Amino acid sequence: MTESQGGAPASPASPASPASPVDVAGPPAGPDAPGAAAPRPAPPPAARLSRLGEVPHLGLVAALALLAVVGLVTVPDAFASASNLVGILSLAATIGVITVGATFVIIGGGIDLSVGAVMALASVWATTLATQSYGPLVMIVCAVLVGAGAGLVNGLLIAYGRLVPFIATLAMLVAARGLAQRMSDRRTQLVQQGNQAIVDLSTTRVFGVPVLVYIFAVVVAAGWILLNRTTFGRRTYAVGGNPEAARLAGIDVRRHTMWLYALSGLCCGIAAVLIMARTTTGSSTHGDLYELDAIAAVIIGGTLLTGGRGSIVGSILGLLIFTVITNLFILNGLNTSDQLIAKGLIIVVAVLLQRRSLRSPT
Amino acid sequence: MSAVTPLLQMKGIVKRFPGVRALDGVDLEVLPGEVHCLLGQNGAGKSTLIKVLAGAHRPDEGVVTLGGEEVRPASPIDAIRLGISTIYQELDLVDGLTVAQNVFLGHEPSRLGFVGRSEAGRATRGLLTRLGHGEIRPGTEVGRLSPAAKQVVSMARALSRDTRLIVMDEPSAALAHDEVANLFRIIRELTAQGVAVIYISHRLEEIREIGDRVTVLKDGRTVAVGLPAKTTPTGEIVSLMTGRSVEHVFPPRPDPGSHEDRPEVLRVEDLAVPGVLAGVSFSVRAGEIVGLAGLVGSGRSEIIEAVYGARRFTGNVLLEGRPVGRGGTGRTVRLGMGLAPEERKSQALLLDQSVTRNISLAGLGRYSRLGWLDRRREAADARALVERLDVRPGDPDRPVKTLSGGNQQKVVLARWLLNERRLLLLDEPTRGVDVGARAELYAVIRELADSGIGVLLVSSEVPEVLGLADRVLVIREGTVIHQGDARDLDEHRVLDMIMEGGAL
Missing domain, CATH: 3.40.50.300 (P-loop containing nucleotide triphosphate hydrolases)
Incomplete structure (x- = not known):
C-alpha cells in the first residue's frame, strides 16, 4: 500500500546477495580488478553443488517414489504388474493432455475452468450422427477444432473483452455443458461401428502400450518444447510473471493471452478424442470436475497460481501422483471418500513445501 | 523554544538498507499545534523518515520520544495507537467500502461483535463536519469520491483515532488549486486544536503559507532544524537542499552545439x-x-x-x-525505441528469471526461426553484454532479483543494446541505485549516446x-x-x- 520510494525493500525476503552460497563459492568479484571481465568459465563445482539442492522436481519424484514403495508393500502383485502401470498411464492420459494446456494458461497468469466442459462439448460434437457420417478423421478434426474454437472464445473474451479469466471461463464451463446437453439431447452418443478406428486408439497396443498413451506422450513433449524452446514459451513466462514489463518490452500481451486460451482449448479437443477412444462414447457428462484435477496437478507441480513460474514436467508429475493415489486406493479396496481427503491433504502439503523452498534460496 | 515541551523528538535516527544509509543521523523536533515542514530533494530521506515514524521501518539507531516518553513504533498499528497518523501520497483507502467503513476500518465501534453501523455513521458525520465537509455522506462508496474528498476521508480517519500527530506526504500533489486552500483551512483548524502536523511538499509557496517551521534534509542528514517557514529566504533553503556532500562523477560531455548537424x-x-x-x-x-x-x-x-x-x-x-x-x-x-521505466522491479524485470532471459526479453525475435529459440546465440549475446556493461556478479544465469539496483538497471539497458536502438x-x-554505482551508470548512458543513440x-x-x-x-x-x-x-x-x- 505504501509506495516505497527507491531504496531496497526492507522486507526479510530482500535479496541478500552477499550471503548467498553461490556468491561465496564464485571467484572473488574484485570490483576494481580490471581483469574481472576475463573469460568466465562455467560455474565452479562448488556452485554447481549448491544448486543440486534446487534440482527441479526432486520433491515430486521423491513423493512418487514413496507412493510406489507404498504400492509395492501393500499390494505388490497387483501394483507392479505391467497392466496396472499401463492402466495408470491410460487413466492419466486424458487429464494429462488437458493439464499441459492448463500449465500454459496458469504460467501465463490466467486460469481455465472450462476445460472439462469444453472436452465434453467436443466429444459430443464429434459423435453426432452428422459428423460421424464423415468418418473417424473428420471426427478427430471436429473435436480438435471445437476445443480450439471454444478456447479462442475464452481468449477473446479475456484479452480483448477484458473479462476476468475466472469469470469468462466459468461462463464457458456452464455454457459449453449446456450446449453439449442440447446437441446430445442428454444422451450418451456411441462411436459407431464404422468409426472403430477411434476406439482402436485405446485398444491397439504398440510394445504393449495403447496408442493413446503415445498421444499423451507426444502432447507432453510438444508442450515441453513449446514452453522451453520457443519464443512463445518465453513470452508466456514474461506475460505471466510481469505483464507490465512484457508490454513495455514490446510484447503484445493481449494477443499472447488470447493464444494461451486457444491452446488450452486445443488440448481439450485432443483430450476429447482420447475420452472417445477410452469410453467409446461422446457425452455431455464427460470430464466433470476435470478442471479441478488439472489445476491441482499444475499447482502440485510447482506452478505459481499467480503466473510466471512453472513447468510441464512438474504438472505431469503432479498428475501422476494423483493418479497413483487413486490406483492405490482402488487396489487396496479403500473408500473413495478417503481418497478425496488424501488428495486434499496432498495439495495443501505440496503448496506449503513449495513455499518454503521458494523462500530459502534468496 | 524551551518554553513548550516538544510533542515529538527524533534524535540521531539511522536507517541502513543494503548498500545505502538512507538515514544517517536525522534530528527532528515537532511542537504541539505546529505545522512542521520537511524539505529535501528526492532521495534525501523524507520518505524513509516518515516510515520510521509510522512504524513501517525500524530505525537502526536513534531515539524517538513522543510527549516526553521514548517510543518504538514496531508496526503501523503501534504508531496509530501512539497517536501518529500518516496520510500517504497514495491514499490507502478501500474503494469498495463506504466512507464510514473506511473511517473506522480496523477499529469499528462494535457491540458483541456486531458492527454498530448507525454509530459509525453518526461519528463519521461528526468528523466530516468538523473538517468542514458535512456534504460528504458517510454511506457513499469511497471509489466514487474525488481525490480531494478522499483526502478529507483520510483525515477523518486519522481523527477518528486519538491523533496527536498527522504526517502528510505531499498532500497537495493530487489536488486542484481551490482544494489546496480548503486543505489548508482544515490543517489550521486541526492545529488550533493542538494537533501537530508534519507537512511534506516540494512547493515552497505552500510551505510559506501553511508552515510554521522547516527542517531540511539532505543525503539522509538533517542540515537545518526549525527554520522559520515564513521568513527564511528561498535562496537559503535551496542552498541547504543542494550542494551535495557526495560529488557525482559525470562523464565528459561533447562540446555544446556539436549535435546540431546530427x-x-x-x-x-x-x-x-x-x-x-x-x-x-x-x-x-x-x-x-x-x-x-x-x-x-x-x-x-x-x-x-x-x-x-x-x-x-x-x-x-x-x-x-x-x-x-x-x-x-x-x-x-x-x-x-527502448524504455528503462521508473519502477524497475514492477515495470521492467522478470525478477525470478535469469539475467539472460531478462536481457533477451525485447529481442526474442532475433533468436527465433519459425518460433524456435536459438538459445546458444541468446546466451552468447547476453554474456557479451554482461561483460560489456560490467554487470556484477557476471553470471548471466543468476536470477535478476539477486542483483543490486544498479546492476539490475544495467540489465535493463543491456536489453535495449541487444537490438539496434x-x-x-x-x-x-538511478532510482534506488547507490552512489558508487551511479557513476558507472552515467558512463554507460553517455557511451550509449556517443554510439549515436x-x-x-x-x-x-x-x-x-x-x-x-x-x-x-x-x-x-x-x-x-x-x-x-x-x-x-x-x-x-x-x-x-x-x-x-x-x-x-
Whole structure:
C-alpha cells in the first residue's frame, strides 16, 4: 500500500546477495580488478553443488517414489504388474493432455475452468450422427477444432473483452455443458461401428502400450518444447510473471493471452478424442470436475497460481501422483471418500513445501 | 523554544538498507499545534523518515520520544495507537467500502461483535463536519469520491483515532488549486486544536503559507532544524537542499552545439494529454542526451509514456520522421525505441528469471526461426553484454532479483543494446541505485549516446539532469517552461523554476 520510494525493500525476503552460497563459492568479484571481465568459465563445482539442492522436481519424484514403495508393500502383485502401470498411464492420459494446456494458461497468469466442459462439448460434437457420417478423421478434426474454437472464445473474451479469466471461463464451463446437453439431447452418443478406428486408439497396443498413451506422450513433449524452446514459451513466462514489463518490452500481451486460451482449448479437443477412444462414447457428462484435477496437478507441480513460474514436467508429475493415489486406493479396496481427503491433504502439503523452498534460496 | 515541551523528538535516527544509509543521523523536533515542514530533494530521506515514524521501518539507531516518553513504533498499528497518523501520497483507502467503513476500518465501534453501523455513521458525520465537509455522506462508496474528498476521508480517519500527530506526504500533489486552500483551512483548524502536523511538499509557496517551521534534509542528514517557514529566504533553503556532500562523477560531455548537424531522432510537436500535458514540443538529435527536470506529478513521466506509445495523446510524435501513432509499445519498439521505466522491479524485470532471459526479453525475435529459440546465440549475446556493461556478479544465469539496483538497471539497458536502438527513454535511471554505482551508470548512458543513440532522460534529481544531459527541458504543471543547454543552468536556478515557477 505504501509506495516505497527507491531504496531496497526492507522486507526479510530482500535479496541478500552477499550471503548467498553461490556468491561465496564464485571467484572473488574484485570490483576494481580490471581483469574481472576475463573469460568466465562455467560455474565452479562448488556452485554447481549448491544448486543440486534446487534440482527441479526432486520433491515430486521423491513423493512418487514413496507412493510406489507404498504400492509395492501393500499390494505388490497387483501394483507392479505391467497392466496396472499401463492402466495408470491410460487413466492419466486424458487429464494429462488437458493439464499441459492448463500449465500454459496458469504460467501465463490466467486460469481455465472450462476445460472439462469444453472436452465434453467436443466429444459430443464429434459423435453426432452428422459428423460421424464423415468418418473417424473428420471426427478427430471436429473435436480438435471445437476445443480450439471454444478456447479462442475464452481468449477473446479475456484479452480483448477484458473479462476476468475466472469469470469468462466459468461462463464457458456452464455454457459449453449446456450446449453439449442440447446437441446430445442428454444422451450418451456411441462411436459407431464404422468409426472403430477411434476406439482402436485405446485398444491397439504398440510394445504393449495403447496408442493413446503415445498421444499423451507426444502432447507432453510438444508442450515441453513449446514452453522451453520457443519464443512463445518465453513470452508466456514474461506475460505471466510481469505483464507490465512484457508490454513495455514490446510484447503484445493481449494477443499472447488470447493464444494461451486457444491452446488450452486445443488440448481439450485432443483430450476429447482420447475420452472417445477410452469410453467409446461422446457425452455431455464427460470430464466433470476435470478442471479441478488439472489445476491441482499444475499447482502440485510447482506452478505459481499467480503466473510466471512453472513447468510441464512438474504438472505431469503432479498428475501422476494423483493418479497413483487413486490406483492405490482402488487396489487396496479403500473408500473413495478417503481418497478425496488424501488428495486434499496432498495439495495443501505440496503448496506449503513449495513455499518454503521458494523462500530459502534468496 | 524551551518554553513548550516538544510533542515529538527524533534524535540521531539511522536507517541502513543494503548498500545505502538512507538515514544517517536525522534530528527532528515537532511542537504541539505546529505545522512542521520537511524539505529535501528526492532521495534525501523524507520518505524513509516518515516510515520510521509510522512504524513501517525500524530505525537502526536513534531515539524517538513522543510527549516526553521514548517510543518504538514496531508496526503501523503501534504508531496509530501512539497517536501518529500518516496520510500517504497514495491514499490507502478501500474503494469498495463506504466512507464510514473506511473511517473506522480496523477499529469499528462494535457491540458483541456486531458492527454498530448507525454509530459509525453518526461519528463519521461528526468528523466530516468538523473538517468542514458535512456534504460528504458517510454511506457513499469511497471509489466514487474525488481525490480531494478522499483526502478529507483520510483525515477523518486519522481523527477518528486519538491523533496527536498527522504526517502528510505531499498532500497537495493530487489536488486542484481551490482544494489546496480548503486543505489548508482544515490543517489550521486541526492545529488550533493542538494537533501537530508534519507537512511534506516540494512547493515552497505552500510551505510559506501553511508552515510554521522547516527542517531540511539532505543525503539522509538533517542540515537545518526549525527554520522559520515564513521568513527564511528561498535562496537559503535551496542552498541547504543542494550542494551535495557526495560529488557525482559525470562523464565528459561533447562540446555544446556539436549535435546540431546530427539528424533528429525524435520530434515531438504539440504533445498533449488531457489534464496532464499541454503543448509540449521538443526534439532529440542522434547522440544527444536531453534531460527533463520537474517535480513528481509535473508531467515528465507522462511525456516519456506518451512518446513510448504507452499512453494516449494528441499531437505528433515522430521517430526519424515516422509517426509513432497508435500502434502501442509493440510499434515503438519495432521502430527502434527502448524504455528503462521508473519502477524497475514492477515495470521492467522478470525478477525470478535469469539475467539472460531478462536481457533477451525485447529481442526474442532475433533468436527465433519459425518460433524456435536459438538459445546458444541468446546466451552468447547476453554474456557479451554482461561483460560489456560490467554487470556484477557476471553470471548471466543468476536470477535478476539477486542483483543490486544498479546492476539490475544495467540489465535493463543491456536489453535495449541487444537490438539496434534509435532512441532510449530513461525514467529515473538511478532510482534506488547507490552512489558508487551511479557513476558507472552515467558512463554507460553517455557511451550509449556517443554510439549515436538519442537519449531522453527523466530524473527528480536536478544535479543528475544537469550533469548528464546536453540539453535540459524544465517541466512545470504539464508545460515546458524552459529549454536550453545544460551548461547554462545551475541547480539553484532549476529548483527555483520547478518549485516556484519563477521564469528566468
